[in-house]
Amino acid sequence: MIRCSILLRMGLKKEDDSVTWSMVSNRHFLSLRLISFFQLGFINKGSRACHLNRATSDVMEVIKMALLKLKGVTKIYQQGKIEVPALRGIDLIVEEGEFTTIFGPSGSGKTTLLNMIGCLDKPSSGSINFGNKELVNLDKKNLAMIRRHNVGFVFQSYNLIPVLTAFENVEFAIRLINKHNKNELRDKVMKILAAVGLEGLENRKPNELSGGQKQRVAIARALVKEPKLVLADEPSANLDSKTSEEVLEVMVKMNKELGTTFIFSTHDPLVMDYARRLIEIRDGLIAKDQRREQDAVLN
Secondary structure (H helix, E strand, C coil), rough: CCHHHHHCCCCCCCCCCCHHHHHHHCCCHHHHHHHHHHHHHCCHHHHHHHHHHHHHHHHHHHHHHHHEEEEEEEEEECCCCEEEEEEEEEEEEEHHHHHHHEECCCCHHHHHHHHHCCCCCCEEEEEECCCEEEEECCHHHHHHHHHHHHEEEEEEECCCCCCCCCHHHHHHHHHCCCCHHHHHHHHHHHHHHHHCCCEEEEEEEEHHHHHHHHHHHHHHHHHCCCCCCEEEEECCCCCCHHHHHHHHHHHHHHHHHHHEEEEEEEEEHHHHHHHCCEEEEEECCEEEEECHHHHHHHC
């Protein structure tokens, strides 16, 4: 009763996302119990005020950290008269700063799920909340604006523009959001290229770069606009193991330094080794969701 009472006062209702309810009520039950005991007069105000403030702050921090919420997300493709379900009801919360890998066999729904999260496609049913904005009812123009400003993409085939230099490929992404003057733009692009290990290579075109260098350009292009989320679809698929490890180290560094949330879709065990959260998809459903301690992750 006490737990429910406090959650309701915080604005969470029974019909809200069950994952959110469970996360807040279980993970922070002690903090919530402290608050409720105070409100019921079981704790002396003067002697426990600092503990109450800390508990309240702790709870509010967790709620604030939810970047992405999916509830009951389905996707059905129509092939003639046949309906082909790709996603069968996905419930998922992703917090800010996560480094998460989605894995599963071919056809399990990994790429479809990334497309939903990245505003590239709409679900057949369910809801997707990104940065406290509901996406399902937005039109293509508004979805494109969210994608342009808040989501970066890293593809297995790099998708660089062949006639542009590394600098120009990265610059192109930030020009689309028109946030900086010419000098600020150049400084920002050069800084991110240096951060991913491409200092001195900014004037080379894609055909003058190795596979690993091309993927670093793609990472820089995804990060230069300071997105809340980076989606990487099989980013190591065209790289050898040594280069894959180097590229993943760059992403880990950017995740730690910038706080950018990364979600990968992959078959590669090496990518999974770096993930702090592993989500297995099978037959369009989440089969397993495992968080790992920092010291269990490959450094």
